[in-house]
Amino acid sequence: MPLSDPRLSALADEVGTALAGVRRLGVAFSGGVDSTLLLALAVRTLGAERVVAITGVSPSLARRELAAARRLASALGVEHVELETAEADLPEYRRNDLDRCFHCKSTLFEGIDHRLLASYGLDAIAYGETADDVVRDDRPGARAADEHSVLRPLATAGLGKTDIRALARALGLPNADKPAAPCLASRIPHHSEVTPQKLRQVEEAEDALHDLGLTELRVRHHGDLASIEVPLDLLGVVATELRERVLTAVRAAGFRSVTLDLAGFSSGQLFQIGMARAGQGEGARR
Secondary structure (H helix, E strand, C coil), X not given: CXXXXXXXXXXXXXXXXXXXXXXXXXXXXXXXXXXXXXXHHHHHHHCHHHEEEEEXXXXXXXXXXXXXXXXXXXXXXXXXXXXXXXXXXXXXXXHXXXXXXXXXXXXXXXXXXXXCCCCCCCXXXXXXXXXXXXXXXXXXXXXXXXXXXXXXXXXXXXXXXXXXXXXXXXXXXXXXXXXXXXXXXXHCCCCCCCCHHHHHHHHHHHHHHHHCCCCCCEEEEECCEEEEECCHHHHHHHHCCCHHHHHHHXXXXXXCEEEECXXXXXXXXXXXXHHHHHHHXXXXXX
């Protein structure tokens, strides 16, 4: 569809330029706004018949996110491939060091290379890294993309998060205002092992809180304790009106204790804590 805003139209064209020469593209597709916009712009540039959406499926992907990805791919008219990934078989992934995302993304891209490129006639793979992501220090998955020559058209075109959401709204994408939803493993503190049981507990607790109307949240897994993060303006509601229902829901997922983080919702918080601890460790060794 044509874009009435010249600036947004120019950004969309830049993404198209980044895909120049691609005959048939696979898009690593989580169903988040970044990968959805990338998928939509790939369709706009190449045509739906030349684009395949690829979703890595494992216990770290919430089932509600997979269901949303299926709906979005169908709405955009592209073939949707669900690729079972086995990052949980890797000791390096389960160990949950600061490079956990590298092992996860590497497993996904290796699976695409070995199992999908030839069978789907793909000559390029792209994923939804943004211009904002490039300057962050918590993107170990980008190293995996480099090693597998994965394209990053949004970042190449200079699209940051604000532009991405604006373009998504202009294109009428249904998840344009969807909160970020990283994998379930991001709720487990670094250096604490990632296990299927922990991932299930987090998913069950977050699903139950979503059902209570809390759409932007994290349930952080600290053993028997669950730490809940919600936006600051909802702290009072959760602590009073929803208190009993929240306690019941989170305890039903297998947690004994439930706390409410007074700092509020913060994406990437556990990585920053892990980085700080790693820095303290370096200082101690020096």
